[in-house]
Amino acid sequence: MPRTEKTSPETWLRVTPQGLYCAAGDFYIDPHRPVERAVITHGHADHARAGHDAVLTTPGTAVIMRSRFGAGAAKTYDEAAYGETRSFGDATVRLAPAGHILGSAQVVIEHAGTRVVISGDYKRRRDLTCDGFEPVPCDLFVTEATFALPVFRHPPDGAEIRKLLQSLARNPDRVHLVGVYALGKAQRVIALLREAGYDRPIHLHGALTALCDLYAAQGIALGPLRPVGRESKKGFAGEIVLCPPSSLRDRWSRGFPNPVTAMASGWMRVRQRARLRGVELPLILSDHADWDELTATLHDVQAPRVWVTHGREDALVHYARSHGIEAEALSLVGREEEGA
Template sequence: MIIDDFVIIDGENGLYCKYGDFYLDPKLPAKHAVVTHAHADHAVSGNNEVYCTRATATIMQLRYERTAAKVFHITPYNEPFTIGNVKITFISAGHMLGSAQVLMEYDGTRYLYTGDYKLQPDATCEPIEWVTTDVLITESTFADPAVIHPDPVEEIKKINDIKSNILLGAYGLGKSQRLINLITAHAPQKKILVHHRIMPINAIYEHMGYSPGKYQMYGRKLMKVQDEFVYIVPPFTFDSYIRATGVKRLFASGWKNLQVNQQDTLFISDHVDWNDILETITRTQPKQVWTLHGDGRHLKNHFKDDIFVKILN
C-alpha cells in the first residue's frame, strides 16, 4: 500500500521521511541526511550523519572541509542499507560523478527518489540505471513538452566553426568535466584551458577513473594569443569578464536565460527533458508519480487518469 505522506516537504528543511527519520538532500543541516549528489543545492554542510556515495563524500569534503559532516556513511551503488525502518539502495542517476537515485522500501512498497538525473550519455560519470518502483519521485526541472534538449555532441560541434578564442562559462562541478570530455572528443583542435578552481575537482574525477580529457590550467599569456583556446570558467568568473575583448562568450546550460548571445548557443543540460521523463516513467513502471524541483502540472495533465500525479512543491 502506498503511504501518501511517506515523504513530505518539511518547511525550509526540504524532503523528509518520518518513517526512517531522515531528510533527502536537506536544505538545512539535518541529523540524518541522504545526499544524492554533491551540487551545493543538494549537499549542504553541517549535517550530523550523511549517507552518500564515495564520490559525493569526497567532493563535499573538498568543498566544505571540516564542516562537510560529522560522520559519512559511504555506500556503493546497489548495496542496501537501513535507516530506521526504511531499506535504502543507491541507484546510479547519470547526473554527475557519484550521483544516485534513492530507492526506499517500506512495508512492501517501493519509493524511488531520482534526485537530479539525466539519460544522455556522459563519459565523465556512471550511466543511469533502471529499477521498477511503486512511486516515482522525480525532479521536474524541465517537465514541459516544449522543452526537448538537443544532442550534446551536435551542440559542442558548433564551436568548431568559431575560430576566435572562447570564454566558456559552466558550472565547475559536473558540467565543466563533461564539456572537457566533449570538446576533447568532438573539437580536438581546440586547446582547453581550465580555471584554477575547477582543477581540484578534475583531480577527483581522475582519481576515480573518470579523466575528463585533455586540458591545462589557464595562463594569462596563453589567452592573449589567438589559437582557438577554450577557457572554461565558473559562473562568477564568467560574469566578471562581461567586457572581455577578443573572445567569444558562451555559457553552456539547458536554460535559455543563461545563453549570452543569439548567434552562438550551447544548450547542454545535465537534467532530463520532457521525453526523458516519459521514458523514465515507462522504464520504472510506477503506480504514482510525485514531482518536485519544478512544475508538475504538465505531467498531471498528460497522464490524467492513467497515472496519479502528485505535485509535492
C-alpha cells in the same frame, strides 16, 4: 515473498521545513538545513549542504562533499556503492545511479512493502563522466522537473560539440569562452571535446580546476588542462577557455579581447533566454533530463503515483494524469500535510 498490504507513502514520507523527510527511517533526503541523518543524492550545492551529523551517500559524492566543504562537512560518512542496502528504523535504503554527475544517485526506499524512488536530478543520455541512470520500478516515483515542458528537447551532444568546434575553425582569431557549471558540466564538456578528437590543452577559470582535478583523480580522463593565470589574457586566440556562467559577464572575462561567448546549458534551447544572457554561441548541453527523457522515465519505472518537484511541475503533472498516473506537485503535498 508474500505480498503484504501496501502502505500509503504520504504516511511516512513528507515535506518539512528541512526538506523531504522519511519518518519510517528518521532521515532526510537532500535537506537544506543541518539534520541528524541525511541521504544525499549528489554534490550540487542545492542538494548537498554542510553541517549534517551522519550522511549516507555514494563514494563519488562523498569525495565531492569533502572537497567542497572540507573534512567537517559531516561528522560521519557512510559511503554506499550503488546497490548496497542500509537499514534505518523500519526502512531500507539503497542508492541507484542517476546519470546526472559523478556520484549522483537516486534514493530507493522500501517500507512495509512499498517502494519509493526519489530521482534526485537525473538524465538518461550517455555521460562519459558518470554511471548511467538505472530505472527502478516502484510504487511512487518522486521526479525532478527542471526541463518539464515539451519545448525542451536536448539535441544529441555530439552535434552541440561540433557547433563549438566549427565556430573555433571559423574564428581562429577569437578565444572561445564557454560558460559551464563547475561541477559536472565542465568535466562533461571536456570529455565530449576529447571524444570528438580535440586534443589541445583546455584552459580553465580558477573556480573549475579543483573539481576537474577531482574528476581526473577518480579516473576520468580529461586530457591536458591549463589554469588561466592572473597575467595577460591576450594570448588565447583560437583556444577554448571554460569558466563559470557568472564569469562570462564580469571583470574576469573582460580581459579577453573579442571573445566568442558560449554557454553550455539546457536553457540555451530557448533563443531569448540565450539572448538575455548575452550568449553568442548557445550550446544545448544539459545534465538534466529533457521532456522526452522525463516522460519516458515515468513509463519505465511503472509507478502508479508520481510526485513532481522543483521545476515546471504543471506540465509533467498534466502529462502523468493524462496517461493514467496519479500525480501531484510536491510542494502542494507538503502544504496539505501542514494543513492536516
